[in-house]
Amino acid sequence: MKVLFICRGNVGRSQMAEAFYNSLTKTTDAKSAGTYADNLGQTLGERKKQRPGKSFVVDVMKESDIDISGAVIKQISKDDLNKYDLLVSMAGKKYTPKWLSSSPKYVYWKIRDPMGRSHDLTAKARDIVKQHVEDLIKKSK
Secondary structure (H helix, E strand, O other), X not given: OOEEEEEOOOOOHHHHHHHHHHHHHOOOOEEEEEOOOOOOOOEHHHXXXXXXOOOOHHHHHHOOOOOOOOOEOOEXXXXXXXXXXXXXXXXXXXXXXXXXXXXXXXEEOOOOOOOOOOHHHHHHHHHHHHHHHHHHHHHHO
């Protein structure tokens, strides 16, 4: 199953979900994108260096033995609707375009954005994302 994980900036939850899905399924079937991504093409590792102490996403994923420092920030487009079987959004509803939320492939996961929050809260968000991804994989079998 081809899955697109979406969050607001494509610098946290969606990147974690993509990494967990691909690791757990041993595929590259998941991708991620943001609804309002900036610094497109920048890696999470580069972003971390520019904003020390603002994001612990790369760190908490390393604690799960997954390196996402090379993950690139991407923006969702309407063309993505046809490329995936499932569109899983964690972006707040006010940051979600109507064309996305009205798709029959759209699913919403309410997971708090860890951006700018502590290491511990980012690790909690990671664990919640991982559990949701594991549940999704189980349901798709």
